[in-house]
Amino acid sequence: MVGTSRASASAALVECVPNFSEGRRPEVMDAIQAAASSVDGPHVLDRHADAAHNRMVLTIAGPPGPVAEAAFRATATAAHLIDLEQHQGVHPRIGATDVVPFVPLGATDMRVCVELAVRVGRRIAAELDLPVYLYAEAARSPERRRLPDLRRGEYERLRAELASNPALAPDFGPARVGSAGATAVGARQPLIAYNVTLASDDLSVAMRIAREIRESSGGLPAVQARGFRTGDPNIVQVSMNLLDTRRTPMWLVFERISQRAADFGVSVLGSELVGLAPAAAISDVARHALLFDRFDANALIETRLLEQVLG
Amino acid sequence: MVGTSRASASAALVECVPNFSEGRRPEVMDAIQAAASSVDGPHVLDRHADAAHNRMVLTIAGPPGPVAEAAFRATATAAHLIDLEQHQGVHPRIGATDVVPFVPLGATDMRVCVELAVRVGRRIAAELDLPVYLYAEAARSPERRRLPDLRRGEYERLRAELASNPALAPDFGPARVGSAGATAVGARQPLIAYNVTLASDDLSVAMRIAREIRESSGGLPAVQARGFRTGDPNIVQVSMNLLDTRRTPMWLVFERISQRAADFGVSVLGSELVGLAPAAAISDVARHALLFDRFDANALIETRLLEQVLG
Numbered sequence: 097m098v099g100t101s102r103a104s105a106s107a108a109l110v111e112c113v114p115n116f117s118e119g120r121r122p123e124v125m126d127a128i129q130a131a132a133s134s135v136d137g138p139h140v141l142d143r144h145a146d147a148a149h150n151r152m153v154l155t156i157a158g159p160p161g162p163v164a165e166a167a168f169r170a171t172a173t174a175a176h177l178i179d180l181e182q183h184q185g186v187h188p189r190i191g192a193t194d195v196v197p198f199v200p201l202g203a204t205d206m207r208v209c210v211e212l213a214v215r216v217g218r219r220i221a222a223e224l225d226l227p228v229y230l231y232a233e234a235a236r237s238p239e240r241r242r243l244p245d246l247r248r249g250e251y252e253r254l255r256a257e258l259a260s261n262p263a264l265a266p267d268f269g270p271a272r273v274g275s276a277g278a279t280a281v282g283a284r285q286p287l288i289a290y291n292v293t294l295a296s297d298d299l300s301v302a303m304r305i306a307r308e309i310r311e312s313s314g315g316l317p318a319v320q321a322r323g324f325r326t327g328d329p330n331i332v333q334v335s336m337n338l339l340d341t342r343r344t345p346m347w348l349v350f351e352r353i354s355q356r357a358a359d360f361g362v363s364v365l366g367s368e369l370v371g372l373a374p375a376a377a378i379s380d381v382a383r384h385a386l387l388f389d390r391f392d393a394n395a396l397i398e399t400r401l402l403e404q405v406l407g
Numbered sequence: 408m409v410g411t412s413r414a415s416a417s418a419a420l421v422e423c424v425p426n427f428s429e430g431r432r433p434e435v436m437d438a439i440q441a442a443a444s445s446v447d448g449p450h451v452l453d454r455h456a457d458a459a460h461n462r463m464v465l466t467i468a469g470p471p472g473p474v475a476e477a478a479f480r481a482t483a484t485a486a487h488l489i490d491l492e493q494h495q496g497v498h499p500r501i502g503a504t505d506v507v508p509f510v511p512l513g514a515t516d517m518r519v520c521v522e523l524a525v526r527v528g529r530r531i532a533a534e535l536d537l538p539v540y541l542y543a544e545a546a547r548s549p550e551r552r553r554l555p556d557l558r559r560g561e562y563e564r565l566r567a568e569l570a571s572n573p574a575l576a577p578d579f580g581p582a583r584v585g586s587a588g589a590t591a592v593g594a595r596q597p598l599i600a601y602n603v604t605l606a607s608d609d610l611s612v613a614m615r616i617a618r619e620i621r622e623s624s625g626g627l628p629a630v631q632a633r634g635f636r637t638g639d640p641n642i643v644q645v646s647m648n649l650l651d652t653r654r655t656p657m658w659l660v661f662e663r664i665s666q667r668a669a670d671f672g673v674s675v676l677g678s679e680l681v682g683l684a685p686a687a688a689i690s691d692v693a694r695h696a697l698l699f700d701r702f703d704a705n706a707l708i709e710t711r712l713l714e715q716v717l718g
Contacts, residue, residue, distance in 0.1 A: 109709075139715065141712065141715055201708060201709055201712070346693075347696060350697045364698065365698070366698040366699060366700050367697040367702075368700060369702065372706055372707065372708045373708065374708050375707045375709040375710075378689060378690060378693045378706075378707060381692065381693040381697060382657075382692040384696070385693075385696040386657060386658065386661045386678040387675065387677040387678050388680070389677050389678075389679060391678075391680065395683055395684055395689075396683065396684060396685070396686045396689060396709070397684065398512055398513055398685070398686040398707070399686075399709050400683060401450075401452065401713060402709050402712060402713045405450055405713070405716055406716060
C-alpha cells in the first residue's frame with residue numbers, strides 16, 4: 097500500500113500564450129478573454145496588458161484540444177474587433193492576434209505542440225481567411241524560426257509587399273492582408289529567466305562570461321546572456337534567458353559559468369530564477385545531480401495530479 | 408511580456424490517503440468512495456484495494472477544506488458499513504477507517520496538514536463518537552508518532568483494554584470502542600521510495616552502507632534502508648524509504664552513499680525512483696545543485712498551475 101498517487105497513463109498538457117494587438121480598450125480585451133474562457137476544459141490563468149505596447153497576453157493551460165479551441169476562438173474575436181490600420185504601439189506586430197505560441201508542460205513532448213500549431217494555423221487560415229506563418233519549433237524554414245525575422249517591417253510591410261513578394265508567402269491562407277493582419281503560430285519551450293551571481297566587483301568578468309556562453313557569440317545553444325551590476329557593488333551577475341533547456345540544460349549553464357569564473361579567480365555565489373521554471377527543466381537538474389537513468393516531470397506527484405485534473 | 412504564468416498568491420494543496428478496513432465487498436468500497444467524491448473541489452485520484460489485506464486506500468487531493476470534508480464523509484460512511492468484529496485481514500488495523508494521513512503537496516507547509524489532522528480528528532470524535540489518535544507529525548506524544556506503536560494489539564486490544572488502560576486514552580473521543588473501532592489521524596510527508604545502485608557483486612557492501620545510513624542504526628534521520636541484490640549479478644543496491652526529505656534531503660542521501668561506496672572502492676551507477684516524488688523534494692535537489700538562495704515547489708509552473716486549478 098502506497099501513500100502517493102500513481103496515474104497509470106500520462107495525459108498531454110500544454111500552455112498557450114497568445115499575444116493580441118490591443119492593450120488599451122478594456123471592452124475589446126474582455127471580449128477576447130471571454131472567447132478563450134468560453135471553452136470548457138482549459139483555464140485562462142493570466143491576462144497581462146500593456147498600454148504602451150498596446151498589447152495583451154493571455155496564458156491558457158490545459159489539454160491540447162481544448163486549449164487549441166480556446167486559442168482559435170480568441171483569435172477569431174480579435175480579428176473582428178481589432179483594426180491594424182488604427183493600431184499603434186511600441187511593440188512590433190503583424191496582426192490582431194500577433195503570435196500564438198504553444199508550450200509543452202509537464203513531460204509533454206514538443207511534437208504535441210508542433211502538431212497543435214499546424215492544426216490551429218491551418219484553421220485560422222481556412223476559417224478566418226488570414227495569412228498564417230509557422231514559427232519557432234513549428235517553422236518550415238530556418239528564416240521563419242525567429243519572431244524578429246518574421247516580424248521585420250511588421251504589418252505595414254505585409255500590406256505593401258505580401259501580394260508581390262514570394263519570400264513573404266504565408267504557410268497557410270491568402271497572400272494578402274486585411275485589417276486583422278497576419279498571425280504567427282508556433283511551438284516553443286517555456287523561457288526561463290535565470291541569473292548566476294558572482295562574488296566580484298568587476299563587471300567585465302560577468303560581461304566576458306556572458307559573451308562566452310551565449311549562443312550569439314558562438315557559446316551554448318538557446319542561451320541569451322548579458323553581464324550586469326547588482327545592487328551590491330561586490331556582486332555582479334550573468335543574466336540569462338534559457339530558451340530551450342532540452343538543448344542546453346540549467347546544470348550545464350551553471351557548470352560552465354562556474355568553471356569560467358574559477359578561471360578568473362571569482363567564486364559563484366548562487367543562482368536565482370526570475371519568475372517560474374517548468375518542472376521538466378528542474379527535474380533534469382535532479383536527474384543530472386543524482387544520476388537518475390530516467391527522470392522527468394512525470395515522476396512528480398504534482399505533475400501527474402495536474403494531468404489528471406486537467407486532462 | 409512573459410511566456411510563463413505567474414500566480415500571485417500561493418494556495419495550499421494537500422493530499423489525504425485514508426485507509427479503510429474493507430478490501431473485499433465492492434458495494435462497501437463504492438459507497439465509501441462515493442462519499443469522498445460527493446464533495447465539490449477535491450479529486451479522488453486513486454483507489455487501491457487488496458483482498459488479502461482486506462483494505463482499501465483512497466488518494467484524495469485538493470485544497471485543505473474540501474479534502475478534509477471528503478475524508479470526514481468517507482470516514483462516516485465506513486463507520487456505518489464496516490464491523491470490526493467481522494473483519495479479518497493480514498494488515499494490522501484499529502478501525503473501520505484505520506488511518507487518515509494528510510500530506511502537503513507543492514510548497515504547502517506541514518503545519519497546514521497538522522492543523523487539518525487536529526480539526527478532522529476532533530470532528531470524527533464529536534460527530535461519529537469514535538476514539539481518535541493523533542499520529543506522525545500531528546502526534547502529541549512521542550509514543551504516538553509511529554503507526555506500528557499505535558496499532559500494537561490492534562482493534563482487539565483496544566476492545567479489551569481501552570476503558571481501563573490510561574496509556575490507551577484517545578486524543579479525542581470516548582475511551583471505548585464500538586464496531587467501527589478507532590481511527591488514527593495524522594500528518595506526514597510523502598514517502599519516497601528511492602534506490603541507489605552500486606557497481607559491485609558484493610551484497611555486503613550494500614548491506615553495510617544501508618546499515619550506516621538508516622536512522623534505526625544511528626544514521627540519517629527519516630531514512631529506512633536495506634541492501635539488496637538486483638537482477639544483474641554485478642549490481643547491488645541500497646533500497647530506501649525517505650520518510651521526510653526536509654530532514655534528510657535526497658542529495659544528502661546520495662552524497663553520503665557515494666562517499667561510503669568510494670571508501671569501499673565501489674562506484675555509484677545511478678539512482679532510481681520507485682513510484683513518484685513530490686515536487687518539493689526534487690526542487691530541493693535543484694536548489695542544492697545550482698546554489699539557489701530560495702527555490703521550492705512554488706517556483707514550478709506546474710505547481711502554480713495546479714494550485715490555481717484546484718485552489
